[in-house]
Amino acid sequence: MSVDFLHPGEGGAIDTSVPALELRGIDKRFPGVVALDNVDFSLEPGKIHALMGENGAGKSTLIKIMAGVYGKDAGTIRMRGHEVDIKSPRDSLKEGIKVVFQEIALISEFTVAENIFLEGYPTGRAGSIDWKKIRADSAALFNRIGFNVDPAARTGSLPVSQQQMVEIARALAHEARVVVMDEPTSSLTPNEVSLLFTVIRRLASLGIAVVYVSHKLDEVFEIADTVTVLRDGRHISTRPIGEHTNDTLIQDMIGRRIDNLFPRQRGPAGSRVALSVENLSTAKKLSDVSFEARAGEVLGFFGLMGAGRTELAKAIVGYDPITAGTITVDGSRLVPHDTRTGVKLGIGLLTEDRKSEGLMGELPVYQNASLASLGAFARLGFVDKAKEHKAVQDYVDRFRIKTPSLFQQVKNLSGGNQQKVLIARWLMRGLKVIVVDEPTRGIDVGAKSEIFALIDRLAGEGLAVVMMTSEMPELLGLADRIAVMCEGRLTVIMSREEATQEKILNAAIG
């Protein structure tokens, strides 16, 4: 690694005739999902290009292809006019693309300087690492982006905002032509955000093409030169920011109509309050959340990434500790605050993370289904297997769970069938309130509507369903009322009738 990165082209004219990076006709498929469909994306040197879209629009897939994390199924990538083949993160770095992910990829035990030169330490004579040079070069890099971090500091001891700066300095050390920032402000304070913006503008002035991935409208209007919107894996528009208003951007992001894929079977919600949450706060995320859910209703919670939906779900079932507030299930307070009490009172969570929090992959279907209700099949501590198997078989038939037998290891089932097994787990137990968190995550399109129908049926049978989701169709298709969260707070609760996508998204952006 040489020193010439310290002064390339600075102050000189930036040649904008050739795109710094050009992606054409990119396709990417995952089993059951088309993540990207013929997407074009082109970056000018020295410009800040915002990449926008709802959750699931394809933003992350696109930047992961740039980063070499995923391979593309079709399409071409050109760097400054030359076609390149990016097969791994290493290739991507070599071509001069640096992606700063939300999850910072630094080694926290190393010093800042060590991290910056991780891929190639400058060596002195006899092959020993030239620490002096590493420190000096790091300091020079920080100087260039106009930010000051002590190169000798242990990286893990720095706040996220400064770790981002280290990542950016690393990009410069690699002579990056393209820097991608993935939702960089999600955990920053307003002051840190304005500092970050200064640094990003500085990068652009050095001739670097910056991709700014975000769904925060105000930030995009403040920093971007150009905006590209993706939706459902397709390229929707690329326009200079000046041609956009708040409304046109939102329009582009959500444009599609919500099809009535999920015909509602159940009747109107009851009036009995099954769950009441008052002034709930947790140490990390939630602050002062209050709401009620009634028997027979689906109360949908919408929020963007990091809004606190999963945190809320885990807090109200007693899984995660709370710092303030009360939770009342069917008239009884959830005290002590643990899942044992929660399940006794009749509230349970259908987790978003099936593999690590829901399934016992090695164990057979029937044991997974009966986990929460095993006591009901026991006499003097002995399991009445015949009774248990019959009860599980009943749910397998009713939910049309596709499994060769009750003894199949649950890890061998498809995502949709696994989800049905977990729903059966709760129904066998008998709940008053079920909290479902991203119920269709990782489930094939075909199986999705079956899960929707099941949720509809749960509410129809008199359960209160609290549904956390980041998917608009799910929300509008299923919910009786819609609650919107933003940064740990509940911003609004509206009825399905008064809800529009614009209203919901505005409330979610805050």
Added chain:
Amino acid sequence: MSELTHASAPKRFVGGQLLGSSQLVLGVILAVLCIAISIAAPQFYSEANIIAILRQCALVLIVASGMTMLIITAEVDLSVGASLAFVGCIGMAVLNSTHSLTLGLLAALAFAGGVGLFNGLVVTRLRVNSLIATIGTMMMLQGGVYLFTREAVQNHNQLASFTDLGAGYVGAVPVPVILAALIFVVAYVTLRFTTLGRYLYAVGANEKAVRLSGLRSERLKLFAFVLTGLCVGVAGMILSSLMNAGQPTAGRGFELTVIAAVILGGTSLLGGRGSLFGTLLGVLVLKVIDNGIIILGWNQDLQMVVPGVVIILATYLDIIRNKANVR
């Protein structure tokens, strides 16, 4: 997609539920060993030798019964060897001063159960990894026993009932074998047929899922630790009866034999998978190897080497079998 999943799914094993195919591999190994040894040394099949092997198995099987449950919950206890020695000394000391076998036994059980409780609390409350926590306990016990007694605690009373615990017979069967069989059966029934057994598997397979289902996962693990401790209590008293003294140096390496037998039997260190029947086979394989080496007059240092080879081989065979099943 789902059709594919079905086609590739492993079939339920054919040989009934008792013999999971990992036990099948082990059963074959055991059979081959027995046949090979008895061809080379026919006295292997004498009644006296079989009784001797069973007696050798008893101590290991008692502790391995508890250990199987513990490992199924995805925890492990490395302090059982050190605890075994300490328990023998304490039991013997109490026996000497009270002249009562009952009190001696109770003291041994209380101490060993207490060690298990301590391990369990450190793991579930302080959230220290069980490997590390129980290595710590092992060191404390290994040092602690010398604070308790510098030399072996001799048997002053020579109570007949105490001597019978290790050396007695009921008919032709040694008392330790009967005790081991009893403990094995209780543990087997618990794991296979009770809700408790099912919860132990569940907690090892996915602790978070168990907690979300309203069960107290920590209690289940704590229970398994205490149970393992109590098994050590029984084994420790049998051992001191056999040696006619409480030996502070006894039980070195015992924990490895126990854990080796459990792993050999197909119980996964990751939790959620395993069976006591496999453990029984594992204990038998290890002890038959021991016995064979002695009978054949081989260098006794091979008693450590050969089981080492067998463990790696058996685990590898198990991996191959799993892969074959998935394809």
